[in-house]
Amino acid sequence: MRDILEAVAAGELSPVRAEAELAGYVTGEAGRFDAARGERRGIPEAILAEGKTPEQVASLAATAVETTGRALITRIDDEGAAAVEDRFAGGDATRERRGSTLVVRGADREPAELAATVGLVTAGTVDGPVADEAEVVCADAGASVDRIDDVGVAALDRTLDQVDRLSRADVLIVCAGREGALPTVIAGLVDTPVIGVPVSSGYGFGGDGRAALSGMLQSCTVLSVVNVDAGFVAGCQAVLIARAIDGAGE
Template identity: 75%
Template structure:
């Protein structure tokens, strides 16, 4: 305790960092940020931007940077990105902002990029699945895994799926995103001995077109796979990293 107080007093530790050390979280006007989740769970807390104001997104991102030297944000819109860039240009001018679709990673100047000797294959059935796959990808990249991304190999033209089977088999873990009837993950899972995490995507027409048909089909899969919720790219990415670490003992 005295060391923390001395560090705050001499300026080597901010009050936010000290609070994170003591409580595991930091409380601000925008809510509580779980700064200890990385050390406790192996995956950092992500800031869900959807439903939050620009100011709340900025505040939480700055808290994340202050306490963990990086921020992961999901479901970010253009206005929130603009607000984040403007604010960080003043508060953390050396920060690096990486964006994939609606998912953003912000790295502070002292961030130490981890390395994970594992390959995560990320596969999409079609273009509409890419934003969900992007969310999974940025989580896996943040953990230091090698990403092998294979897009647009849906089963409507099965030859394009079969052409990539060897790449699927080379991965340590596979994340497969598909909408409509959700067929692609079940097909791939029947061709490989790699753990497959299926992500149903909210695409399609009419009945079940909001991802429920894909979810139901994947839950009933006769091939062995794991299924996350509709559009849950972050969860799929986090689960893939935990599996990859278990495989490689890291």
């Protein structure tokens, strides 16, 4: 504690960052941010933009960058992204947006590296936005991401053609809507951990991801399943597995 207080007195550490190191979280103008989650859990706290004003999102992003060097924002729209852009305009922070996911990194943020590969698979184009969210999480953690798109079971040859490539990944995230069969099929073809992500595509009975979720939960092959459209959760789960693999190689 003394080292932190001396660093604040010397101007080497901001009061906000000192608070985060001492308490594990920071209370800002838009609420609390868990700055210690990355150290505690191995995965960062994300800022869910949905349901927040653009100003609240930008404020939380600023707090995250100040305390951890990076802000990971999910479910952000153009208005929210513009507010974040304005907040960091003229600074040294870099912004990277993919779909509805945005990462802001401070100038002193060192790129992370993990000696593990996450295979990211989509059944079709409609699954892309959910996969994008998972991809940003994995890439930000330093894992290599091998993305394989549009290999749904409607034409099973497309899946079978990728078996060798799928087998080379350390962990697989498989996104599928409609009946959600793709994760089950892939889990029966490889000896790699599979995380199934049901996507809210499809219509009629069992639409909005319900049939996909039910199908994955009832799978006769061994796989893990996250909630509907939960790309962030799947990405975090894959990162935890990737970290374990990276650590085992040391």
